Amino acid sequence: MTETVQIVRKGRKFTQVLEGARDVFMADGFEGASVDDIAKAAGVSKATLYSYFPDKRFLFVEVATTECLRQADDAIHNIDRSAPPRQVLFQVGTHFLRFITSTLGQQIFRICVAESDRFPDIGQAFYASGPAVMRREMAEYFEQAVGRGELQIDDLTLAADQFGELCKADVWPRLMFGVNKTVTDAEVTRVVESAVDMFMARYGAQ
Amino acid sequence: MTETVQIVRKGRKFTQVLEGARDVFMADGFEGASVDDIAKAAGVSKATLYSYFPDKRFLFVEVATTECLRQADDAIHNIDRSAPPRQVLFQVGTHFLRFITSTLGQQIFRICVAESDRFPDIGQAFYASGPAVMRREMAEYFEQAVGRGELQIDDLTLAADQFGELCKADVWPRLMFGVNKTVTDAEVTRVVESAVDMFMARYGAQ
DNA sequence: TGGAAAGTGAACCAATCGGTTTATGTTGCT
DNA sequence: AGCAACATAAACCGATTGGTTCACTTTCCA
Numbered sequence: 001m002t003e004t005v006q007i008v009r010k011g012r013k014f015t016q017v018l019e020g021a022r023d024v025f026m027a028d029g030f031e032g033a034s035v036d037d038i039a040k041a042a043g044v045s046k047a048t049l050y051s052y053f054p055d056k057r058f059l060f061v062e063v064a065t066t067e068c069l070r071q072a073d074d075a076i077h078n079i080d081r082s083a084p085p086r087q088v089l090f091q092v093g094t095h096f097l098r099f100i101t102s103t104l105g106q107q108i109f110r111i112c113v114a115e116s117d118r119f120p121d122i123g124q125a126f127y128a129s130g131p132a133v134m135r136r137e138m139a140e141y142f143e144q145a146v147g148r149g150e151l152q153i154d155d156l157t158l159a160a161d162q163f164g165e166l167c168k169a170d171v172w173p174r175l176m177f178g179v180n181k182t183v184t185d186a187e188v189t190r191v192v193e194s195a196v197d198m199f200m201a202r203y204g205a206q
Numbered sequence: 207m208t209e210t211v212q213i214v215r216k217g218r219k220f221t222q223v224l225e226g227a228r229d230v231f232m233a234d235g236f237e238g239a240s241v242d243d244i245a246k247a248a249g250v251s252k253a254t255l256y257s258y259f260p261d262k263r264f265l266f267v268e269v270a271t272t273e274c275l276r277q278a279d280d281a282i283h284n285i286d287r288s289a290p291p292r293q294v295l296f297q298v299g300t301h302f303l304r305f306i307t308s309t310l311g312q313q314i315f316r317i318c319v320a321e322s323d324r325f326p327d328i329g330q331a332f333y334a335s336g337p338a339v340m341r342r343e344m345a346e347y348f349e350q351a352v353g354r355g356e357l358q359i360d361d362l363t364l365a366a367d368q369f370g371e372l373c374k375a376d377v378w379p380r381l382m383f384g385v386n387k388t389v390t391d392a393e394v395t396r397v398v399e400s401a402v403d404m405f406m407a408r409y410g411a412q
Numbered sequence: 413t414g415g416a417a418a419g420t421g422a423a424c425c426a427a428t429c430g431g432t433t434t435a436t437g438t439t440g441c442t
Numbered sequence: 443a444g445c446a447a448c449a450t451a452a453a454c455c456g457a458t459t460g461g462t463t464c465a466c467t468t469t470c471c472a
Contacts, residue, residue: 013448029320029324031237032324035429045451046430046432047433050431055430055431110319110322110323111320113382114235114320116382117312117316117384123384123385124383127379127380127384131379155400158400161376161379162401162404165371165372166371169364169367169370170367173337173367177332177333177337178326178329179330179333197408198368198407199404202404202408217418240460242460251420251421253420254418256460257418261460262461
């Protein structure tokens with residue numbers, strides 16, 4: 001029935017494979033990355049690679065989720081949830097925008113978006129370890145802040161999604177469609193500040 | 207030097223080719239769509255197809271820009287810019303969200319995002335005929351509304367981008383990553399209304 | 413009506429890619 | 443030392459794809 005494909009996450013060369021895959025996927029995209037290239041970059045034979053992963057797609061999913069979870073962890077551990085909302089939002093927004101505008105963040109997004117309709121697993125795995133984590137974490141914070149009387153929010157998860165989207169304004173599409181190659185710190189700050197302003201105008205207490 | 211590739215936009219079968227391409231790209235994505243399939247769907251020989259377009263990519267760019275411009279036109283002609291801001295925003299937001307969540311809108315976005323880093327022309331052409339048009343049109347409207355004292359906005363284009371992003375919240379990523387297959391009218395309305403609320407809380411006069 | 417332009421379809425080409433297999437090392441444990 | 447698990451390199455396979463060519467037919471228009 002439901003064939004559960006087991007990925008062996010241990011082994012002498014598992015990390016090597018994962019890192020090689022990450023680099024090549026990042027450079028060439030999903031279709032663009034050939035398994036031969038990945039094996040070469042990982043310093044591993046193709047046969048070895050296929051002993052760890054049953055499929056090119058599984059390999060990518062593993063890369064993407066690993067990287068997303070790493071980011072989420074990073075964010076969660078570096079943010080002081082007891083600071084005033086403006087400050088928390090600014091920190092979270094900056095961290096978030098920096099990640100999604102990084103080369104790796106861009107490529108993960110590109111590939112997931114492109115392959116999601118033919119290989120739904122890829123998109124769903126990404127959604128679960130990326131956007132969904134951020135939303136859950138933010139909604140949880142909002143709940144506390146509402147409890148403290150710092151914010152007034154009715155729909156917590158919608159508010160979380162809105163903040164995420166606001167942080168992308170302008171700068172992210174320009175990057176995504178190759179209009180710009182890089183983003184300056186000043187641009188990040190400007191967009192995130194404006195996102196915080198907007199968010200607080202709507203959901204700030206009073 | 208700069209080789210300007212001329213696309214012959216006239217010819218007995220030009221429209222046929224374009225429509226066949228649109229259908230197949232929509233169904234299979236960029237890599238997934240084979241030129242043979244497109245020719246077959248268009249009811250045209252492959253040789254004929256290649257007499258109109260020098261390249262598979264040019265063919266897609268033509269499809270994408272045509273469709274984006276059609277949408278923009280549609281929006282511009284169907285919106286009453288003299289109505290109160292809330293109403294205008296709601297109309298624009300709904301129209302926009304409906305398009306980007308449509309099958310065609312989704313696929314165009316998918317392909318453009320995926321191919322933009324290897325073929326920057328695709329992304330840039332899309333950006334110019336999609337996001338950039340919407341931003342320009344919105345900023346222009348905002349300027350008038352500010353003149354009438356209905357809105358208070360300092361950075362017109364940023365505000366336009368923010369509104370666009372707000373309309374995507376929640377529903378759009380879920381679609382993009384295959385978590386959901388369709389979107390209900392109720393969901394569209396809910397997200398756009400919330401976007402308008404947020405926008406007005408920040409930029410509404412008084 | 414006649415000839416140029418446009419279109420056809422099918423064969424063809426060169427290249428790539430994901431994945432498998434095989435025969436041969438290499439590691440590491442006991 | 444000896445054995446089993448792991449790893450390698452390279453050949454190989456089948457399938458697909460974008461793009462070209464060519465001999466032939468249809469369409470259009472002066």
